[in-house]
Amino acid sequence: MRIIISTLSLLLMFLFITNPIMAQVPNIPPRILSATQIYKQAAPATVVIRTDDDSQGSGIILHPSGIILTNFHVIEGAKKDITVKLQDGKTYKVTGIGTVNPLYDFALIKINPQRSLPIVQMGNSERLEPGEEIFAISTPKGLEFSISDGIISQVKSDVMFCPDCIQFTAPVSPGSSGGGLFNNRGELVGIIAARFPSATVQNINFATPINIIKSNLNNQIRSLSNYSGSITSLLQSMSDPGLLGIYYLRHDEPDLAIEFFEKSIPRHSSDPELQGIESAILAELYLDKFTRVGDTSNLQNAKSYFNRAISLGFKEPEVYTGLGITAVLLNDTQSYRIAYNELLKIDPEQAQELSLFRENIATLEKEFEGTSSKTEAKTRETKLRSKTLEIFNNSFNLKENEKK
Known part of the structure; x- marks a missing residue:
């Protein structure tokens, strides 16, 4: 899936920042432990x-009353019990x-x-x-309360999934x-x-910084005692649908990402910039869905x-590249011309790629001209999807490589 990665960071500004729900810990002079x-x-x-x-998964006690910090993905699939x-x-x-992000x-969780209960030093x-030396305490592969050590490789690694x-x-x-x-003073600086995501890579691990977490906590705890639905549904109802869209996008669940971006756009009617970003992401998701399963309704969307x-x-x-691709596949000459002419102004290389795509699709259409059998129609659609995916990937890979 090729998404405009840079647009995701723009959504961060729309997070609500409220008062943290942290236990107050006395200031202790730092010393190396x-x-x-x-x-x-x-x-x-x-x-x-x-x-x-x-x-x-694992968690960290933040408050003596039993408030615990963990990952959203650890509890996201729960039905009734944690x-x-x-x-x-x-x-x-x-x-x-409590807070769900x-x-x-x-x-x-509470x-x-x-x-x-004992709590950590922040x-x-x-x-x-x-x-800098750091230590991880968790439950790897079910081995409860294990400790490992290492160093900080980078303070901020801007990877798609973290x-x-x-x-x-x-x-x-x-x-x-x-x-x-x-850290080496025993202070919590992040959660694992x-x-x-590769079996051939070792010790490239990531943690959410504790300062980001502290700035996004609030004081609300939703009781489960009178809640009859699944915990998954509750978590979704407590989350901004746009953030859920990003979450499912990162976790390679594009159909769920579509569902929540669809819900998010109407909620941002007063913010056209955010609506524009989410619309672009949704458009790419639908084009990606066409390359996976076909169906011209995905192209129309x-x-x-x-x-x-x-x-x-x-x-x-x-x-404009995406619009041009869908226009070619839908035989929409007017939309294609609009997309192509705009690309000529702002990115001639992409315009050339789009023109080549149009020529390739025209050649493919001639190959199947006059055929009507289901087998041939299926073969045609498979080739269309393959060619679409090829230019889609090439276009977005080009842009991402330029940014690196």
Whole structure:
């Protein structure tokens, strides 16, 4: 899938920033601690999280009353039950959901322990530097309350699946998500969010900075006691649909991304710039869907959203390229000319690519001229989709490579 990656960052400005829900911890003069000291200080405030969809992750206790920080993706698939296990072996059912932020992949959950729980010491992720020693405490592959060490590789690694994340080398595995990343003073500087998605890559891991999390927390906890639906549905209802669209886009679930971007656009009627960005993303998603499953209705939807993005002022070259592609496939000469002429002004190379695409499709159409069998029609559509995907990928790869 090829999406205008740069547009996603523009959505960040529309997050609501409210008062943090943090326990106040006394200021303690910083001192360097050993790995053993850090573990003794932080592990009691680390938890194991399991959901009834067989997901497992980790979490960090932020408040003695039982407010816990974890990843959104750890609990996103839960149906009815989320269970939290403390280091002392006691388990609790989650009774409430707090702040939910799919964009930065974090969420707050609440348990009722009937006692005061240990909490972590908060750090300042803005002060991190490459090469600084860090420690990860989590539950990798079910190995509860494990610690590993490494260094900060980059303070901000702007990767698609983890924006503005801390890159670090401490080994983590599935089940580590939601665990804590600590500096050598035992302060929480991030929560473990992701590994580089490749079996051939080692120790390229990412954590959401704690400062980003602190600035996006609020005081609201939604009780689960009178809620009859699934936890997944509740999480979705508590989230901005545009942020959910980005979340599902990053997690390679384009059809769910379409669903939530469709819901998001009407909510932003007073913000044409944001509507234009979301329209462009939706248009690309529908064009991508055509390359996956066919169906001209996906082309019609793509064309409609490309035009909408342009009318709202989002006039990037990729938008005109997408409009031109859909116009060719729909035999819409007028829309093609509009797209091609605009590309000539702002990106002649893309205009040339679009013209070549049109010629290739015309050649393909001649190849199947006069045929009517279902087999031949299916072959034609397969070739159309393949050729569309080829230019679509080439166009967007060109733009992304220029930015790197």
